[in-house]
Structure formats: C-alpha cells, structure tokens
Amino acid sequence: xxxxxxxxxxxxxxxxxxxxxxxxxxxxxxxxxxxxxxxxxxxxxxxxxxxxxxxxxxxxxxxxxxxxxxxxxxxxxxxxxxxxxxxxxxxxxxxxxxxxxxxxxxxxxxxxxxxxxxxxxxxxxxxxxxxxxxxxxxxxxxxxxxxxxxxxxxxxxxxxxxxxxxxxxxxxxxxxxxxxxxx
Ligand SMILES: Cc1cc2nc3c(=O)[nH]c(=O)nc-3n(C[C@H](O)[C@H](O)[C@H](O)COP(=O)(O)O)c2cc1C
Numbered sequence: 001x002x003x004x005x006x007x008x009x010x011x012x013x014x015x016x017x018x019x020x021x022x023x024x025x026x027x028x029x030x031x032x033x034x035x036x037x038x039x040x041x042x043x044x045x046x047x048x049x050x051x052x053x054x055x056x057x058x059x060x061x062x063x064x065x066x067x068x069x070x071x072x073x074x075x076x077x078x079x080x081x082x083x084x085x086x087x088x089x090x091x092x093x094x095x096x097x098x099x100x101x102x103x104x105x106x107x108x109x110x111x112x113x114x115x116x117x118x119x120x121x122x123x124x125x126x127x128x129x130x131x132x133x134x135x136x137x138x139x140x141x142x143x144x145x146x147x148x149x150x151x152x153x154x155x156x157x158x159x160x161x162x163x164x165x166x167x168x169x170x171x172x173x174x175x176x177x178x179x180x181x182x183x
Contacts, residue, residue, distance in 0.1 A: 001077075002045055003027030003174060006035045007052040008062050011123050013116030013162050014052045014083040020167045021050060025174065032062055043069070048077035048174040054116070055084030060100055067101075070109055077174050078109040083116040087161060110173050114166040117159045131155065 003025045007018035015031075022029040027048075030038075043049065051066035060082045070078050080100065086093055093113045100111040120128060138144065138152035172179035 001025070001047045001175060003048040003050070004030060004043070004046045005050045005052065006030045006032055006066065008032040009052075009054060009083075010061075010127060011054075011119035011121075013119070013160075014054045016162060017081065017083055017114050017116075017167060018052050020164050021052075021170060021174075024167060024171055032065065036065065040072075043073065046076060048079075049073060050079045050081065050170065050174060052081045052083065055082050055086070055096070058096060058099070063100070067105060067109075070105070074108045077176065079112060079170055079173055080109055081112040081114055081170055083114050083162075085116060085118050085155060085159075088113060088115045088166065112170050112173075114170075115161045115163070117161050118155060118157075119160070120158045 003022075005018045005022045005025075005027050007014050007029075008031070009015035009018070018029055021027065025048075027050075028046075032053075049070075051063065053061040053063050053066075055061075060080065063080060063082075066080060082096070082100065084093075084096075097111045097113055101109055118131070120131075123131070135152050135156050138148055138155075141148060144152070169179040
C-alpha cells in the first residue's frame with residue numbers, strides 16, 4: 001500500500017514516531033513544511049496518508065492543515081496521531097482524542113495518541129517559558145492532588161516515554177487490519 005506520513009515536530013518525538021511508521025510500512029516521509037509546498041496532484045497516488053502532530057495545550061499542532069486536505073481524500077485510509085508528554089493510560093488522553101475530530105471527520109479519519117515525553121534541550125524559548133509557567137502554577141497550587149504534584153515534578157525536567165510499540169494500532173488501521181492488543 002502506497003503510504004505517506006506527514007509530521008510536524010518541535011523536539012523530535014513526533015518525528016521519531018513518523019520514522020518508525022514509515023520504516024514499518026515502507027512509506028514516504030514528509031515534514032509538514034515540505035508537504036505544504038506540494039501540488040494537489042502529488043497526493044493522488046497515495047492510498048494511505050497519516051498526519052502526526054505534537055500535543056499543545058489540548059490541541060494537535062497544525063492539524064487543521066491536514067483536516068482541510070482530508071475532505072478531498074475520503075477515498076484513502078486516513079489517520080492522525082498526536083504525541084504528547086502524558087502517558088497513554090492518562091484518562092485525559094481519551095477526552096483529547098474525542099475532541100480531536102468532529103462527527104463528520106470521524107467517518108473517514110481515525111485519531112491515535114502516542115506517549116512521547118519532554119525534551120527541554122531541543123525546545124524553543126517560548127515553549128520553555130510556557131512550560132515553566134505551567135509547572136510553577138501546578139507546584140504552587142493550593143490543595144494540589146497527588147497526581148498533580150507528581151506531574152509537576154515530572155514535567156520540570158526532560159523525560160522520554162516513547163516506545164515503538166505505540167505505532168502498532170496506527171499501522172494496523174492504515175493497513176486495514178484489526179488491532180489485537182497484547183495482554
Ligand atoms: C507549550 C506546550 C504545551 C503542551 N501541552 C501538552 C498537552 O496538552 N498534553 C500533552 O500530553 N503534552 C503537552 N505538551 C508536551 C509535548 O506535546 C511533548 O513534549 C511532545 O512529546 C513534543 O513532541 P515533539 O518532540 O514532536 O515536539 C506540551 C508542550 C509544550 C511545550
């Protein structure tokens with residue numbers, strides 16, 4: 001199946017997942033900036049197109065570009081994956097995924113989440129400042145829950161919880177197969 005993976009990544013996690021998916025599916029890989037330069041015809045031959053963006057304050061970065069394009073790609077297998085600092089089993093992830101697509105988009109696009117991490121070395125200054133503020137608000141919050149305290153501590157330095165296994169449901173979906181979770 002001729003597959004294309006388009007991604008946008010600030011610190012490298014979303015790019016790494018895009019590379020894992022493209023290696024696994026023998027697909028083509030394109031940074032969003034390159035994808036935006038391509039003509040409409042460029043996408044015609046692809047049977048499956050997957051977009052990856054990182055999570056920023058509950059949204060998927062630059063996903064609008066893909067969603068606008070996808071309206072004309074309904075004959076293809078379409079997936080969106082989001083990479084964030086939260087672990088996959090965080091209940092917020094389900095809410096996040098529910099909000100990622102509207103009812104109409106859900107008919108022809110499937111959304112996935114892959115846990116990434118934080119990489120302060122590669123992060124741009126505005127993002128670093130935003131995170132510093134967020135962590136400080138959480139740390140100083142009165143009556144913070146144990147979970148919030150733990151998160152504030154964890155997010156104050158870099159960590160990597162990415163894993164190749166999280167591409168499995170995405171690959172299965174793009175290949176038109178059922179994903180069976182290992183227990
Ligand atoms: C300003 C900002 C907001 C973020 N918001 C979220 C969020 O809402 N949910 C989440 O899970 N991660 C959030 N993150 C963490 C990033 O999504 C995470 O570090 C991700 O792995 C970055 O991907 P990248 O390496 O491809 O840039 C945020 C990070 C920054 C800098």
